[in-house]
Amino acid sequence: xxxxxxxxxxxxxxxxxxxxxxxxxxxxxxxxxxxxxxxxxxxxxxxxxxxxxxxxxxxxxxxxxxxxxxxxxxxxxxxxxxxxxxxxxxxxxxxxxxxxxxxxxxxxxxxxxxxxxxxxxxxxxxxxxxxxxxxxxxxxxxxxxxxxxxxxxxxxxxxxxxxxxxxxxxxxxxxxxxxxxxxxxxxxxxxxxxxxxxxxxxxxxxxxxxxxxxxxxxxxxxxxxxxxxxxxxxxxxxxxxxxxxxxxxxxxxxxxxxxxxxxxxxxxxxx
Ligand SMILES: C[S@@+](CC[C@H](N)C(=O)[O-])C[C@H]1O[C@@H](n2cnc3c(N)ncnc32)[C@H](O)[C@@H]1O
Ligand SMILES: Nc1nc2[nH]cc(C(=O)O)c2c(=O)[nH]1
Ligand code: SF4
Ligand SMILES: [Mg+2]
Numbered sequence: 001x002x003x004x005x006x007x008x009x010x011x012x013x014x015x016x017x018x019x020x021x022x023x024x025x026x027x028x029x030x031x032x033x034x035x036x037x038x039x040x041x042x043x044x045x046x047x048x049x050x051x052x053x054x055x056x057x058x059x060x061x062x063x064x065x066x067x068x069x070x071x072x073x074x075x076x077x078x079x080x081x082x083x084x085x086x087x088x089x090x091x092x093x094x095x096x097x098x099x100x101x102x103x104x105x106x107x108x109x110x111x112x113x114x115x116x117x118x119x120x121x122x123x124x125x126x127x128x129x130x131x132x133x134x135x136x137x138x139x140x141x142x143x144x145x146x147x148x149x150x151x152x153x154x155x156x157x158x159x160x161x162x163x164x165x166x167x168x169x170x171x172x173x174x175x176x177x178x179x180x181x182x183x184x185x186x187x188x189x190x191x192x193x194x195x196x197x198x199x200x201x202x203x204x205x206x207x208x209x210x211x212x213x214x215x216x217x218x219x220x221x222x223x224x225x226x227x228x229x230x231x232x233x234x235x236x237x238x239x240x241x242x243x244x245x246x247x248x249x250x251x252x253x254x255x256x257x258x259x260x261x262x263x264x265x266x267x268x269x270x271x
Contacts, residue, residue: 029079029081029109030079030080030081030082030084030085030109031054031056031079031080031082031085031107031109031110031113032056032057032058032075032077032078032079032107033054033055033056033057033077033078033079033080033085034055034056034057034068034070034071034075034076034077034101034102035053035055035269035270036052036053036054036055036080036085036088036089037052037053037270037271038050038051038052038053038092038094039051039053039261039270039271040260040261040264041096041098041125041260042258042259042260042261042262042264043142043194043229043257043258043259043260043261044125044140044142044192044194044227044229044257045140045192045227045255045257046096046125046140047257047258047260048260049096050094050096051094051096051097051098051125052089052092052094052096052097052098053097053098053100054085054089054097054098054099054100054104054113055068055071055100055101055102056071056077056099056100056101056102056103056104056106056107056110057070057071057075057076057077057101057102058071058072058075058077058101058102058103058106058107059071059072059075059101059102059103059106059129060103060106060129060131060132060171060175061103061129061131061146061150061171061172061175061176062152062165062168062169062171062172063146063150063151063152063172063196064150064151064152064153064156064157064158064165065150065156065196065231065233066158067233067267068100068101068102069158071101071102072102073158073160073163074160074163075102082109082112082113082116085113086113086116086117086120089117089122090120095121095122095123096122096123096124096125097117097122097123097124097125098124098125098126098127099113099114099124099125099126099127100126100127101127103128103129103131103132104126104127104128105126105128105132105133105134106132108134110126110134110136111134111135111136114126114136114137114138115136115137117137118137123139123140124137124138124139124140125138125139125140125141125142126138126140126141126142127142127144128141128142128143128144128185129143129144129145129146129176130143130144130145130146130177130178130181130182130185131175131176131177131178131181132178132181133180133181133184133185133188135188138189139190140189140190140191140192141185141186141188141189141190141191141192142191142192142194143182143185143186143191143192143193143194144193144194144195144196144229145176145177145182145193145195145209146172146176146177146196147176147195147196147197147202147205147206148173148205149196149198149201149202149231150172150176150196151169151172151173151176152165152168152169152172153169154166177209179212179213179216180216182213182216182217183213183216183217183218186213186217186219186221187217187218187219191225192225192226192227193210193221193225193226193227194227194229194257195226195227195228195229196229196230196231197228197229197230197231197241197245197248198230198231198241198245199241199244200244200248203248203252206226206228207252210226223252223253223254224255226254226255227249227254227255227256227257228245228248228249228252228254228255228256228257229245229256229257229259230242230244230245230246230259232259232262233262233267234262234266234267235262235263235266238259238262238263242258
């Protein structure tokens with residue numbers, strides 16, 4: 001289902017916040033949906049599983065490499081009611097639903113959607129940056145904490161001229177790790193920790209974060225729960241990063257996850 005822009009979203013804000021450009025309008029109900037499509041789960045422990053993807057718009061972070069630019073740097077979406085979203089999901093023959101974004105846990109309505117999907121027997125994965133905790137029926141919390149190498153800088157910002165990269169750099173750096181939210185997520189849910197890795201320079205930060213999380217959380221965080229994923233939104237970029245990241249996974253005893261959808265369909269939308 002291609003979704004074009006309708007109402008603009010106050011970037012990074014909760015969906016409860018009324019559209020700043022039109023305060024006379026009632027708060028939209030439902031969720032800001034950027035795209036909704038059927039594909040194979042491309043990442044993580046469920047890679048290869050046929051799944052319906054629901055991509056919400058809006059994010060509290062601004063990774064320079066974000067492969068979902070139109071949910072973060074330049075959010076576009078249509079507001080869909082829960083019944084419409086569920087009906088669209090049910091039109092596909094799948095048992096698995098992946099709720100992603102943007103940052104899906106920004107939106108309180110994501111909880112109601114997950115409850116509706118749980119009632120209907122779906123397996124739900126939530127792709128999250130790990131900075132927000134919500135209580136919801138999530139079967140797999142797929143947490144991708146953001147490293148320093150994700151922070152936008154003048155040298156590594158999206159190409160487009162009109163993005164406010166300077167202002168976001170500071171907020172991104174301040175908000176990208178929330179140990180309390182991370183601990184609550186791993187304590188509450190079956191989880192995987194999926195780090196976007198470019199090179200060996202990312203490893204000290206991953207190891208330090210794992211040490212902090214293991215000291216804080218009341219549940220074990222096993223090396224087996226840690227996945228290294230090569231940075232790359234295109235086949236060409238993945239060709240540069242994946243062998244290096246596979247070597248790092250073997251060296252440290254972590255898992256490696258491919259990006260199957262990029263191998264199969266490159267950077268096509270709705271894949
Ligand atoms: C677009 S994000 C949406 C969910 C959430 N905001 C997050 O970052 O986890 C979905 C997944 O894509 C990953 N990702 C985004 N851009 C990427 C890139 N250029 N290379 C590799 N992974 C990327 C994120 O780390 C996350 O695991
Ligand atoms: N096929 C496919 N698998 C994915 N796994 C996580 C994705 C995401 O963007 O969150 C994603 C995606 O965008 N496409
Ligand atoms: S946290 Fe996720 S959606 Fe937000 S900018 Fe980073 S990769 Fe994109
Ligand atoms: Mg993706």
